[in-house]
Amino acid sequence: MDKNAGKFMQNLGSFGADANKRSSPSLAPMSEQIVIQHLKHCRDLTRGFAYRVFPNFWRHWCKEILEHAEQAKSNKEQLALFEVQNLIAAVQQPAEQEFCQHLGNGFVKFKNKTLNTLTGEERFTGDMLSLVEHSDLEETIAITSITHRAEGFYAEQLWSLQQRLALLNDGEKLDERSNPASPVQFCEALRKVLASLDMDAKTKIIGYKIFDQEVIGQLEGLYDEINQYLIHQNLLPNLRFVPSSDGASSTRSASEDQVADDPLDINPLGELPGQSSVDPMHRRASDRLLSGTLNPSDVQYQSSLLNAIKLLQAHITHQGHGGQQTVQQAPVAATGFAPRPAGEYSAVADSSYNQHPQHISAQNLRVYSTDQLVGVLDGLQTTTLVTTQQVFDNVSAGVPTLAPQRVQEVSQLMMQQIARENENGAVEASDMQTIDLVGMLFEYMLSDEHLPDSVKALLSYLHTPFLKIAFIDKDFFEQPEHPARVLLNSLAEAGVRWVSNDGSDQFEIFNKIKVTVFRLLEDFKNDVRLFAELLIEFNAYTHNVARRQELMERRALEKAQGEEKLREAKVQVNNAVRSRTDGRDMPSAILLLLLQPWSDYLSFVLLRYGENSDSWQRAVSVVDDLLWSLEPKTLQADKVKQMEKQDSLIAALEHGFETIGYEQAKGRKLIDAVVALQRLALQSKKAESAPAPMRTKLESMAAEKAGQTTELLQPQTADETKIVDSLKMIEFGTWFEFDGGKRLKVAWFNQKTNHYMLVDQQGRKVSLIAGLQLAREMISGKARVIAGSTKPFFERALENIYQTLNERAGNLTAEVTRIGE
Template sequence: MKAGNIISFGGKRSGDQGVTLREGYNGTINACRQLLVKFLPQRMDALFERLDDVLYTHADKAGNDKSQAAYFEAMRILRREREQIQSAFNKGVLGRFDRFWTHGPGSVPNDAPDASFTSDELGLVESDDLEEGLAITGMVSKGNNSFYRDLYALDELFSYLLNGTTIGEAGNPLAPASFGAAFKQSMATLEVTLAVKLVIYKQFEKEVIGQLAPLYDQINAVLAKAGIQPEIKPTVRRNSPYRASGSSGYGATAEGAAYAPGEDPGLQAEVFATLQQLLMQRRPATQSVSTSVQYVDSMNLLSALSVLQHQGDQVAAAGQALDAGAMRNALLSMPQIGQAASGKVAIGRSDDDTIDVISMLFEFILEDPGLSDAMRALLARLQIPMLKVAILDKSFFSRKDHPARRLLNAMAQAAIGWTEESGRSGDGLYAHIESAVGRILTKFDDDLTLFDELYEQFAAFLEREQRGAHVAEERAAQVTQGKEALVEAKRHVADEIGHCLSNYGAVPDVVQNLVRDGWNDVLLLIYLRKGRESEEWTDAVNLMDHLVWSVMPKPSHSERQELLRYIPELLKALRAGLAGISYNQHKMTRAFKGLQARHLACLRGGRALESADTDQADEDNQADGAGDVMEEIVLESVDARSAPIESEPDQFDAQARELEVGTWLELTEEDGTVVRAKLSWRSNISGSCLFVNRKGMKVAEVTQQGLGVWLRSGKAEVLPAVSVPLMDRALNSMLATLNRSASTTPGGKKEE
């Protein structure tokens, strides 16, 4: 127990482990605690003060309103919760420090994150918990790497104070893992997005974990003043438990201590360590290791792989990749591996696990429905080069911007729209991917910069190709949108005309013909140019209504006087409107002659006969023409709009309705031809969908209901989202498979 800021040791022995504190050092430990009490609020204040600026910067650079709002909301929440988070964090760290001296190293809660996860904790990589866990493990591993000498010294000093008790990995209450675990617990109830949490953890790494050196120096000084200065062996780097695991050849020295600028060394081996743990759980427990086995050196293994790499075309020609067992057998038979005196040669565990992982990754690639058979076979030839990359650099599994991984993802993403009909020759996509694969097979030894070079070349090709595709796609969308807008305009005009004529009953043929053959186009032009909300549209509709009214019987004197005053204005507006659409002059003259006869009849108090002043045959011809126009309008309207649904909507109709723009489909025609098409545009009016190929050319246009029929019949199959890179999908799938396998092994059976 502690009283105020002083630890009460209650004698010299305490705790379940029976740790014994050396006599006379209670004050020294309390002095160290006071340094910690002073350090924590200083660093947390710095963290929160800096966080406000960092989150504001992220909000300013946010790609959309939703993300921006999330950052601003996080700033508000952090201001509100700051005191509670700081208090919980301080208590967590001090609690670990106090329990260490009263109950021993084992009493420090073993909830500090590390590089491995149990299968239950892991779940699928898509889990937010995994992302958060990797952020914590990254900062912890980086801190361990940066302060390994200080931590090793503190372990030795604390062990001395506890009469030789072994501290053990993660047992030191001042190790980065202790701070990371306490901060994660203090953040547990904070209701912000994962993106915001990752920003906070990154800032915590800079302001707290990255600033531990002064604390360690001060504590070492206090202990040195008390005469506690055990000898630190020069081999500390090799034996220290704080050494970063899984150091790689990519920007790393032989000691594994150096990292390329901008890298996060803590994350380099996290995903691979997780895969190793799951592979271990998957293997039979009866496997044993013989002490007489000689393990293959990684350099010799890489040399053997280089030989296989140049022989790989024979395997890849059939679109097949070597499974892990075949790969091991092939490697162990190579002269580059050599033979042990005992005759027993084996591949080391880390390299052996890498072979398993890469084999599983390429099994996924060969089964990926997003790739055509030809593209699968082409990318499968990269199995051995990617295996060499992974042996050289374990960050291949965790770094999404790794040069080799980035190139593989770019080629796979571009290939999703490619089919055999696209062709393999010339300057097309297949030829560029084939060229890149060929250069890797012939040129790649251990220089990863080759992948950067190939990526830049491939990206430049894609940019050129996509510029042309974008122009073609926009043109196709504009044509389709224009067609739909015209059909919709015709439908609205037809509705307006029908409504107007139905209000007056029997309308003379000459007016019906004039409205449907002439004024129809006037209304259509105004609708397309100005819209239904415009003043011009309202005036034109009102004029049509007045035209029909003008030829209806006028029994009262006042009505006839009103008609007499209105006729000049009506005829003038009609003539101007029809001239605006270049209406046939002969038809206009005949129509106005017919109107004159009807207006005279109305002014006399009656209505002229249908045949008056007009040749009946001409009017019949005009009526037939009007019928053709209306038939065209009706037919186009029905074609653009979905027919009534006779059955209840099912999951395929829902899938068609929810399909996002940018989604790729594989369409199988009746003759067996396979076409890949992207949903480029969907109408907000009718729901009709426009599909284009990878060059932006129109492939199909179908109603939403028709798309549901395609999906239901199997004519259309949705391909994996191209927004999720191939390597990410492969890792997700593989981890899920290993997870399920591990949970059913004898050591991890599922609960019934």
């Protein structure tokens, strides 16, 4: 945030004194009575919202528990779930009242300046042995995750709300913890409600997931309501949240009459059709780091997640050694180290480690310092560099592609080197935690399906330098903005975006990743600035690449949207015509007229004037009048009416043909056929119907022309229906890998026609594929989703590590309990 913006936010009491003159009445001191009046109204809006959404959330939760019960593997489990479901259903009304009461109390605390709601992770600090149950930790992580996402998603509305509420708080700055309507207040209210209910952690976690969808996911409407009320009360009515172009701040204010001198200052590429001005991709931590817009909630979430991982590591250590309280601090002897099998990295000092081998006494252990450990890794790093260079130097000679470095190999070689240097050499337990954590990070990398195999293999050789940085900079894992972390995120993301498993890459990205890896292996000693230097170089290159790709993708998108608009019109026209002709006997000439030239004319009118226009209504009424005029007339009144309409109907048809430039000779033949058929109708005679094969062919041609192929009109199986529904929820930017390893990205989805625009790694349109066709390719194994997350690599890795350790800790606890019984 720049100095002006920082000063602006620190002095909320005098908000906009110079830049927002029109709002000056709102800056006058407010009486206590007016402040209370505003807060009461905001409280009522919040509680009213809660009363609207809470019942739906509670019902969905009950339904979900019931579904789990129906799928239970044992009668005992099923009975327990039924009991929980009955409990939840029985307490809905009091739970709703309590939930709303807690939210209301938040406004009272806000008025008294005592509101400071945390997510709960502050309770899990210090000695792991003080942790009583994993359920509290799981609940805390669930709440932290929900609030982290919500605060990022509603960043604009929350920022505006907090600036306006600050005026009701004597001008003192607010954050999410002191904002009585922030997502964390809703989560904390639910935590308090659930605390009084006897249910297991699994049931609560299910509840939080549904709460995230049904309550937190609906908060935008509430924030708009509150902000609108405060605007009507003249509290900062001209406040504006605008993404900064200079990277110094995430927010700035502007009055309504302020505009950027250069429109490109805000968005160099312009806004893509169908996208918001704040791209969801730029809500990610890694994307905001370089621009200086990292939200405090990102840091809080990362800190909470890492703290939970460390606690779980220590807990597993404690459980694995029979509860000995000294084991956490015991050094690990290098000669007692046994490498673990790949894929079994867990917490420090598990069964693979021997704290004190029998032939070495604890007093004789020589514990290696950080500098000594870094020195050992320097030698390993040199060896790694030589190995990788030899492989790439021999690629032209037909040597196989670079094989990934095994995760356990680094730790094994490190401990072997320590043992060679000193038979009494040992590593502190805290340093073993770091070794283990870095190992799990690279273990996740090698199993991450987002990354192409060639990129995984190349990045796996960064294990040693990243282990070094973890020793050199103890806060490496806790700092989302650390240049080493952001560099790894950038390398991984570039691999996903521009490298395929079919051996191809775009814009020479693989070579750029290779150069960066070699620079780290060759030059990194102990100067962290090298990571920052390489980060700037690499991101400058990928920024230009991304700009070229996005411009190409934008052009492809605009073209595809134009094509889809035409397709939508043709589908609508075909449906309108078929709804009038299906089930009726139709002469061949009339079918041809309606399904070909007149459908083209209807499409033209629809695209130019819209479906609510008089022109569209008149063009459709021509179809109705034409079909009526061909029906045999038995009443004199109908004959008279047809004679009156006949000339105007023929004139309308001729005008339509002329408008679309239909061939005159063909048009004349169709008009003559219409006139002849109308004469038959006046003679009370019925015209001969088109032969079934001809009608089928004409209708199939019309459907295909509208994009409704026969194949896609066939009935769907249950699996196809399920996947098609799931694809409707897919995020733009999701990558698919097709047969042969080719990667394509979903750049756009048309909800009306259910077509997906797929682009390659250069941003070029490859296809506009129907959802059902894509579903069938997924079922047959010809296509698979490889990237369903917009989170950066490091964040995904830490979440995966936490889940793995949490599951392992649960299994250990169950095993200890079983043995104790």
